Amino acid sequence: MRTYTPFVSGEFQQWTGETIPSVNPATGQEWSLIARCNAADADAAIRDADRAFRQGQWAALSAEGRADKLDALADVLEERWEELVEPEIMDNGKRITEVRGQFSGLHSWYRHFAAEARKLAPVSQNNSIPGVTSVGHLMPYGVVVAITPWNSPLMILAWKLAPALAAGNTVVVKPSEMASASTLEFARLAHEAGFPPGALNVLTGFGHEVGEALVRHPLTRKVTFTGSDMGGRKVANAASDNVVPTTLELGGKSPQVVFDDCDLDVSVNGVLSGIFLSNGQTCVAGSRLIVQASIKDKLISRLLERARPLKPGDPLDPSTQIAPLANEPHLRKVTAMIEQAKLDGARCLLDGTETVKGLTGYYIGPTIFDQVSQDMEIWREEVFGPVLCVATFESEDEAIALANDSDYGLAAGIWSTDTAKAARVADALCSGTVYINHYRSVDPGSPIGGFKQSGYGRELGPDAISDFLQVKSVWTGSSPVPDPFP
Template sequence: MKTYAPFISGKFQHWQGDTIPSVDPATGEVWSQVARCGADEADTAIQDANRAFRTGPWADAGIEGRARILDTLADVLEARWEELVEPEIRDNGKRITEVRGQLSGLHSWFRYFAAEARKLKPEAQANSIPGVTSVGHWLPYGVVVAITPWNSPLMILAWKIAPALAAGNTVVVKPSEMASASSLEFARLAHEAGLPPGVLNVVTGLGHEVGEALVRHPLTRKVTFTGSDIGGRKVAEAASAGVVPTTLELGGKSPQVVFADSDLENTVNGILSGIFLSNGQTCVAGSRVIAEASIKDALVSRLVERAQALRMGDPMDPATQIAPLANEPHLRKVKSMIAQAKADGATCLLDGTETANGRQGFYVGPTIFEDVTRDMQLWREEVFGPVLAVTTFDTEDEAIALANDSDYGLAGGVWTSDANKGARVAGEIQSGTVYINHYRNVDPSSPIGGIKLSGYGRELGPGAVKDFLQAKSIWTGTAPVPDPFP
């Protein structure tokens, strides 16, 4: 059994302290151990990252030098990404087809943001003051702390560290204690690709023991976090003590508004993709279907037919369509919310707890409820699992009101053959991203983030590098300074 030590200063450290078991979700058995780091390791990693930021090859590289290093990293990832597949699956149970899809494109995030970094240059400012010019410059923050979740560890890690490094910062990563192995293996690969020691450090452990110590460290200059809204509140509170800016990408309860004029099969494919890929363990999961009353029965019937035919199995098997949930505490949460929805009076059309009965591991199959009302827990709270809530509407205004009846605002979907209606409704949905007639796409060029309890700030997009930079204005006098006291 492998024990993973923290990765600091370009190497795995010697570790004899406490460890946290990593459980294979497909079997329920421990497959590795990760170091249970604390404040001492947090300090070591931050100090090392700060040194790498201040002096040495990374500090001296300049924009073009750093971009070349990221391009080289992208080359190595393109050639060796398959080394990262198994540890990620063993940690979080995601099916191999999805993991291979994510990791085979991992290099693209680094290439994109290396190119974005090359566009950075001083910007002349059009000030109106006679006798002076001013120029805007962009400066990296320094040490960035990135806290990542267990659902897509390496993809979300890339979203954070690619622009942060392109901007010239150094990064300390605290992955979820439930899924740390692939992030540690990535750090090893990045160092082998030529990333200088200290530029990327990874410390593992519990949030209140090492995560908080990283966020509160006096040398931390920016924090980026993906996780639950509860975790986001804790991170924001800890960061505020040092007046440290944060980017928070939190939960969602995303609506899928389905009009009667939509293409039924296309809509069904999109809804299945939005809620049952990754077993619903994605922040943008389209977990609330708001269907026009006249089409609801046909839509629900087709959804149930398709969902109950999906094959549950070993995540390492390419034929598997439904893999396990990522960990046992999450399995208990999802089962509890399914039970609560039944108790609240929602009609369960497909029960994933029954289809998973007798299977070893942390399995719950696709679950579909109708007759879900706005006061139910299933309508209001994020399940983060393969559970779909269905309700109906009669008018466009009612559909928009239902879509926006949520404390979250991360994503949403609109399904209609009327382009004007689609654009109109998408414009009214209160979320950071809305998809029309498709769902769940992501690209380096498009920002991701939410409103309300879904967080603040944006990841990805052409402005992502600047999110890890600070603006600085330099003023130059071009004429003599007049006597202020003539």
């Protein structure tokens, strides 16, 4: 059994302190240990990152030099990404086909932001004052704290780390205590790619013991967090004490709005991928199916026909279609929400707690509820599991009202062959991302982020590096300053 230790100042630290077991979700058995870091470790990691930001190899790099480092990392990832696959699966149980799909393209995120770094330049500013010019200089914040979740640790880390480094910051990463191994293995590859000490540090442990200490540290200058809305509130509160800006990508309860003029086969595929890929453990999971009443029975019949035979199994087996949930506490939560929905009167058309009986590990299969009222917990609260709730509508206005009746606003899907109607509905939906006739796309050029309790700020997109930069306005007078007191 391997023990993973903190990665600080370019090396794995010796560790004699407490550890946290990492459990393989497919077996329920411990497979590794991670260091249980504390506030003193947080202080050391932040101070090391701050030194690297102010002096040494990282501080001396130009934007071109930082781009070269990111390209070197991309080269290593392109050649050796398979080294990262098994540690992530052993931690969070995601299917190997999904992890391979993510990691085979992981290098492209770092390559993209290397190119963006090369575009950084001072910005000319217009002003109306005679004899004075002003220029905006783009300045990194300093130490950035990046807190990542357990569902896709390295993919979501790329969205934070690549633009933060491209901008010239140093970064201290706190991965979820439920899934830290792949991030530490990634740090090893970054070091081998030539990243200087202190540019990337990784601390593991519980949020209340080390995560909060990182966010509250007086040398922390920026925080970026992906996780639950409850976690986001804690992070925002902690960061506010030192007036530290935060970017929060939080939960979702995303609607899939299906009109009767849709391409039914395409829609079924989209709804299935939106909720049952990754076992629903994704912030953009399309967990609320809002379908026009005239096609509801046909659509539900197709979904059940496709979902029932999906094969659960070992996530390391490429033939597996249903992998386990990521950890035991989450299994208990999802199971409890399914049971509460039954008690509340929702009709369970497919019960994923029954279809996986006899399996070892943290399994729940596809679950579909009909006759769900809008006041039920299963409709209003994020499950973060393979649970789909169905409601019907008659009119376009009713569909929009149902879709927007949520505290969240991260993503939404629209399925219709009427392009004008789809565009109208997209404009009316309160979601940071709206997909029309497809779902789950992500690209470095398109922003990700939510409305309402799904968070604030955006990751990726054309302003991704700007999120990790501050503007310093430099004014220059070209004529003598007149005597202010003649």
